[in-house]
Amino acid sequence: xxxxxxxxxxxxxxxxxxxxxxxxxxxxxxxxxxxxxxxxxxxxxxxxxxxxxxxxxxxxxxxxxxxxxxxxxxxxxxxxxxxxxxxxxxxxxxxxxxxxxxxxxxxxxxxxxxxxxxxxxxxxxxxxxxxxxxxxxxxxxxxxxxxxxxxxxxxxxxxxxxxxxxxxxxxxxxxxxxxxxxxxxxxxxxxxxxxxxxxxxxxxxxxxxxxxxxxxxxxxxxxxxxxxxxxxxxxxxxxxxxxxxxxxxxxxxxxxxxxxxxxxxxxxxxxxx
Amino acid sequence: xxxxxxxxxxxxxxxxxxxxxxxxxxxxxxxxxxxxxxxxxxxxxxxxxxxxxxxxxxxxxxxxxxxxxxxxxxxxxxxxxxxxxxxxxxxxxxxxxxxxxxxxxxxxxxxxxxxxxxxxxxxxxxxxxxxxxxxxxxxxxxxxxxxxxxxxxxxxxxxxxxxxxxxxxxxxxxxxxxxxxxxxxxxxxxxxxxxxxxxxxxxxxxxxxxxxxxxxxxxxxxxxxxxxxxxxxxxxxxxxxxxxxxxxxxxxxxxxxxxxxxxxxxxxxxxxxxxxxxxxxxxxxxxxxxxxxxxxxxxxxxxxxxxxxxxxxxxxxxxxxxx
Numbered sequence: 001x002x003x004x005x006x007x008x009x010x011x012x013x014x015x016x017x018x019x020x021x022x023x024x025x026x027x028x029x030x031x032x033x034x035x036x037x038x039x040x041x042x043x044x045x046x047x048x049x050x051x052x053x054x055x056x057x058x059x060x061x062x063x064x065x066x067x068x069x070x071x072x073x074x075x076x077x078x079x080x081x082x083x084x085x086x087x088x089x090x091x092x093x094x095x096x097x098x099x100x101x102x103x104x105x106x107x108x109x110x111x112x113x114x115x116x117x118x119x120x121x122x123x124x125x126x127x128x129x130x131x132x133x134x135x136x137x138x139x140x141x142x143x144x145x146x147x148x149x150x151x152x153x154x155x156x157x158x159x160x161x162x163x164x165x166x167x168x169x170x171x172x173x174x175x176x177x178x179x180x181x182x183x184x185x186x187x188x189x190x191x192x193x194x195x196x197x198x199x200x201x202x203x204x205x206x207x208x209x210x211x212x213x214x215x216x217x218x219x220x221x222x223x224x225x226x227x228x229x230x231x232x233x234x235x236x237x238x239x240x241x242x243x244x245x246x247x248x249x250x251x252x253x254x255x256x257x258x259x260x261x262x263x264x265x266x267x268x269x270x271x272x273x
Numbered sequence: 274x275x276x277x278x279x280x281x282x283x284x285x286x287x288x289x290x291x292x293x294x295x296x297x298x299x300x301x302x303x304x305x306x307x308x309x310x311x312x313x314x315x316x317x318x319x320x321x322x323x324x325x326x327x328x329x330x331x332x333x334x335x336x337x338x339x340x341x342x343x344x345x346x347x348x349x350x351x352x353x354x355x356x357x358x359x360x361x362x363x364x365x366x367x368x369x370x371x372x373x374x375x376x377x378x379x380x381x382x383x384x385x386x387x388x389x390x391x392x393x394x395x396x397x398x399x400x401x402x403x404x405x406x407x408x409x410x411x412x413x414x415x416x417x418x419x420x421x422x423x424x425x426x427x428x429x430x431x432x433x434x435x436x437x438x439x440x441x442x443x444x445x446x447x448x449x450x451x452x453x454x455x456x457x458x459x460x461x462x463x464x465x466x467x468x469x470x471x472x473x474x475x476x477x478x479x480x481x482x483x484x485x486x487x488x489x490x491x492x493x494x495x496x497x498x499x500x501x502x503x504x505x506x507x508x509x510x511x512x513x514x515x516x517x518x519x520x521x522x523x524x525x526x527x528x529x530x531x532x533x534x535x536x537x538x539x540x541x542x543x544x545x546x547x548x549x550x551x552x553x554x555x556x557x558x559x560x561x562x563x564x565x566x567x568x569x570x571x572x573x574x575x576x577x578x579x580x581x582x583x584x585x586x587x588x589x590x591x592x593x594x595x596x
Contacts, residue, residue: 115292116292116295116296116299117299118565119292119293119295119296119299119562119565119566120296120299120300120561120562121520121521121524121561121562121565123524123525123528124524124527124542124561124562125303125558127527127542127543127546127554127558128300128303128304128546128554128558129303129306130546131304131546131549131551131554132303132304132306133306203413207413207415207416210415210416210417210418211415211527211528214417214528214531214532215527215528215543215546216547217546227415230417230418230420230421230532231417233421234420234421234424237424237425237428237429238428238429239429241425241426241429241430242425244421244422244424244425244429245422245425248418248421248422248425251414251417251418252414252415252418252422255410255413255414255415255418256410256411256414258413259409259410259412259413260409260410263409
């Protein structure tokens with residue numbers, strides 16, 4: 001390490017491939033709809049036609065153009081997942097800061113809450129919630145209930161350690177109020193941790209959203225949606241496998257990239273993989 | 274058994290029991306959010322308000338939620354799961370019909386998971402504990418994608434397997450193992466990746482211990498080091514991960530069974546959600562929680578017997594969770 005030349009980029013601003021990819025996906029997927037060559041909801045050919053000619057990926061169960069549906073099908077999934085992840089991180093970080101700052105008893109309560117929510121798997125929780133709530137709301141609530149306690153636990157541990165650090169003591173001595181100390185002194189020190197955690201929450205939310213959509217509890221049939229396309233086109237696996245693979249690839253890609261970005265964000269700068 | 278060991282065994286059991294009761298509260302609260310209730314569902318919107326009220330009274334739905342919860346809980350303890358709102362069959366009978374198929378499916382998935390995880394960890398061990406990010410990525414991929422890719426490749430492109438696993442009524446899934454393949458693989462792939470992620474950390478920690486480096490420097494062959502100096506440290510985490518996976522796999526059957534038309538309890542849960550059959554939903558939602566808690570309890574008790582001094586504590590299980 002000592003003999004290596006100094007890096008061209010300072011560590012703090014060196015672009016990471018996976019984080020850049022994750023942000024690019026979040027921007028580009030909603031624009032896909034405008035690149036679709038056919039209207040994604042309209043029947044344009046025979047059902048399950050193999051790729052070729054005017055339909056590079058063939059057609060689906062109702063003879064709609066697979067390429068157009070894939071291009072248009074990620075927006076709702078990513079929007080719902082993003083909202084759910086954001087809600088989980090905000091709730092979890094808030095709870096974690098409160099627990100970590102106020103000490104033992106609250107921290108124990110948070111740990112008990114974690115154990116409790118760990119006992120009911122998130123998918124089952126989302127399914128039960130989906131009986132009463134619309135699909136998107138069920139995804140958000142399930143992601144918050146399943147994710148926020150995990151975020152809270154990680155944040156609480158770190159926050160409790162930071163409480164004894166010099167710059168926090170200094171702020172308290174200056175007479176700053178607790179919310180200000182937490183917001184300006186503690187939270188910035190935890191930004192890497194929270195960013196990594198947000199990536200994991202996004203992956204979980206995407207999994208829940210995809211599962212509910214596949215089970216018919218999310219977006220409803222004429223809408224193009226990657227997850228819904230999977231269940232619609234599974235019976236035609238032998239006729240046009242591309243109707244299955246084409247939505248599976250971007251869905252898997254998003255999850256993979258988000259997980260990789262979370263790993264990158266969690267890594268302490270300068271430490272090897 | 275001395276009093277002390279009995280006490281040590283009772284503590285986790287008490288914790289598991291408390292969590293089980295808490296899980297029933299979570300499930301009950303979630304089903305309480307339903308806008309309509311069984312009174313409306315059973316009269317199917319055709320009856321007058323008085324008839325709905327009478328039906329509600331007959332079913333005991335006019336009592337406060339806390340009373341109904343305690344009533345339901347005491348029924349659960351006695352093994353009385355209530356009656357399905359659609360059809361009126363006892364929920365226990367519905368489960369008894371479908372449980373064998375799910376048990377076979379989960380057992381098959383668990384076996385495949387163990388095989389895949391052991392292979393992945395062996396590769397990680399041979400590479401000195403350094404792992405790629407493939408397992409992390411694979412564990413992040415949503416389960417329906419695994420189902421779709423397996424279906425497209427094995428049933429579509431290669432044509433080796435039937436795309437749906439429709440069992441004849443009352444038929445055993447063991448009669449035609451090909452029907453089991455797609456749902457079991459769909460469950461096993463993500464959970465193997467998840468288990469690899471969790472256990473790779475424990476493996477890397479173990480490999481960094483001084484006694485492992487010492488054994489290597491003494492020139493012991495790699496398989497012997499693995500067997501004698503590494504594996505004993507991995508038993509406890511492996512047991513916990515297995516318990517976590519078993520709960521996750523039972524939960525995952527909702528997806529795998531529905532997608533491939535495999536008639537088990539997961540499909541029962543999804544169809545009950547579609548018609549808002551609350552007693553069935555409640556029982557089906559508690560099944561994975563019960564498997565998870567019982568598994569964790571057994572893993573905890575077994576870990577107490579096998580743990581090596583200074584070995585990893587019971588921390589792996591809460592490091593992550595399956596959907």
